[in-house]
Amino acid sequence: MFHKNEYIARRKQLAGQFSSGILLFLGNEESPMNFLDNTYHFRQDSTFLYYFGIQDPGLAAIIDIDEDKVILFGNEMSMDAIVWMGRQKTLAAKADDAGITSVSPSSQLETYLKTAKGRKVHFLPPYRAESKIKLADLLDLKLNDLSAAVSVPFIKAVVAQRSVKSAVELAELDKASEVSADMHLIAMQIARPGMSENEIAAAVHQVALKSGGQLSYPIILTVQGHILHNHYHGNILKEGDLVLNDSGAETAMGYAGDLTRTFPAGKKFLPEQKDAYNIVLHAYQEAVKTLKPGVRYLDLHYKSCLSLAEGLKSLGLMKGNLEDAVAQGAHALFFQCGTGHMMGLDVHDMEDLGEQYVGYTHELKKNTTQFGLKSLRLGKALEEGYVLTVEPGLYFIPELIDQWKESNQFSEYINYDKVEAYRNFGGIRVEDDYVVTSDGFRKLGKDLAITVEEVEEVRAKAY
């Protein structure tokens, strides 16, 4: 945990945004795998973590604006629980760590809220079914009525606050990116033709666990890099394959790293792989140097798409006026997603609170219809302290190529005949994590091989 003053200050800043009502925070429960008591590793809700820092299941808290009170709700351990789990801190001691002086048994939360009848109870959108059931019970709402009743002012206040990372948060995010870089280095070092994706993914996962943390999201480690969220690790690496590794660590305090590298299964990139790789790398570099306060991420995204399109033109895959092509989304045959997203306590920071609030504004709405743009999670102007990813890529998806070709989609911009030669090429992505500074940007974590030469050097040394 951070020092208690950090949590006190965060809550004070939040409370300052409200003139009345109760802010309700539900911590997460254990998440059952194949029966109630066989659970996945516990992950606290990120907003609860941000304002209270306590990493135990079964907690809730309120900030009562009218009464100027903060109360932590939870239950003390029974002797049976001590036998099974070991003695832990009392609820009061846990609360004290977070600078809270009032604690109350879990059963009192319902009473508190019922007594507050008539006053507004603000709550955030639940993403776990357990929380939905609990909220519906506490607030006497039907499950189907919950989403209409979430508090938009609460969402906006939390998003505004969590979007700008403090110095202690940046130190944690640096740590997450550092461990993530180690996860990538080991993959680049050990991968060999004949090895299974599973074996490499297991080694990558081990680095995250060894650091005392977890994964910030399921590992994508695949020789089929064009399948964007591929969690299958059953393929065997072959000479000539590209290995795409998209993986990141979550620190013990819950902060995420999110890096991607693509490297040859053999010692070196093939010539056509090198060409495509350098197109992606150039788009990445173009995007990164654009980062500074005031720049809209949407414009950075266009810049990286245009750079990709220029590269694709040099390969003969695209043609015509590329600015028009990118504006209309023709490049999305090869780059179907966004250039990046906010990151913090969540790898897609605050995605539970809604992309429209985290990545866009009232004036700049998300384009939810255009293929490609509809997957861009961040569009709005950057501010100092924002942490985000930059991750352009090129993906050759046979099913999509066939679909577009059949309907002659964007044929003024795409040379479908030339595309055929790439249909089994796979995918390439590079990705790093950045914080926006007062006059530009700083890369989080530490250096990790990214140019063709650097990647091949790591491979050569390890072989």
Next chain:
Amino acid sequence: MFHKNEYIARRKQLAGQFSSGILLFLGNEESPMNFLDNTYHFRQDSTFLYYFGIQDPGLAAIIDIDEDKVILFGNEMSMDAIVWMGRQKTLAAKADDAGITSVSPSSQLETYLKTAKGRKVHFLPPYRAESKIKLADLLDLKLNDLSAAVSVPFIKAVVAQRSVKSAVELAELDKASEVSADMHLIAMQIARPGMSENEIAAAVHQVALKSGGQLSYPIILTVQGHILHNHYHGNILKEGDLVLNDSGAETAMGYAGDLTRTFPAGKKFLPEQKDAYNIVLHAYQEAVKTLKPGVRYLDLHYKSCLSLAEGLKSLGLMKGNLEDAVAQGAHALFFQCGTGHMMGLDVHDMEDLGEQYVGYTHELKKNTTQFGLKSLRLGKALEEGYVLTVEPGLYFIPELIDQWKESNQFSEYINYDKVEAYRNFGGIRVEDDYVVTSDGFRKLGKDLAITVEEVEEVRAKAY
């Protein structure tokens, strides 16, 4: 997956237990971690896996007894889903793998059940909140009314069938135990004073992942072995510590392994550790040789408790008539849990269906009040094909010692003065997995060092 005939035969056997009604099976959904789309690794529901074998989220199935039909409900992939997840089999192809010829969109399940109004819809106890919400919707029940409406005949039929493992299941369970043995061997080889529990747990986890599977339950790897379900891995090993490793692999098909070893952080056990270890090992051996069809596991449990009590008497910690002591539960100060449990697709097999059905009978009810006995998951007579664990231990829990001593509990059987010397001893457990054969038992998997000499030899070789 097994061959489709395996699933066809299993469903036929189950259907044969019912004369009318509909058997409803809900597959599991993805389980969100910190936002909806950032999920834990997918784990299919074990009963769904047993009868249908399909490892994808979002599925349901019915066996309609009256109409003699099996239908798989699910949705086909959209092009968007193909872009993100890669092309997968059609629903019809997945169904065919499981020997099912009828498929239907998910939305049709509700219609099917509503049309069946008046006929009995049998369902099993849900353990995930998503399933509870879905069941309540489908069956027009309140969430709180679900548990009273579960089908006991359905539970009993599934338990009877899943309890007896077939040859193909035993092959998978052997594989799970083999990988689990490798997980334990690496821990014994790499652990050194000065190393963190995290580092060893990460290496153990890696072995499970590298095999293409997962963990069958969260790793317990601790120098505080007396905390029974300790998932904290932050301690640093010291010379003189005992390391307790309770961990197991889940195969890609979902079958569990569950092994425990306790070994010295240094090269050798201390003399008093060796003595206590041999007491546990002897109790384990006594229990194992009792295994055969017809023997009540409750009696095996008593035998292992009595053996532990005799050992504790030899150390001077217990006294008096030990059979009486064990019958009354005095030994439970040092052994607070059960000697073992059923294992299969779940590490505690079918725990979601209810311990009273899995581990006990109408005649032999579980003792739910006596400390120790109330944690024994299996009591009933064994049958050929049952797979189970044998895992006695000794645990010195300071809080429990203080509580019992203060109230003079069982002081005719316990030498509290002598116990004091052991209050910081920690805990010891050994555990292997067995199948009950026609005339006795067979250990699953492969050999793994278990005697003091064998464990010290592994340590000596690796140092």
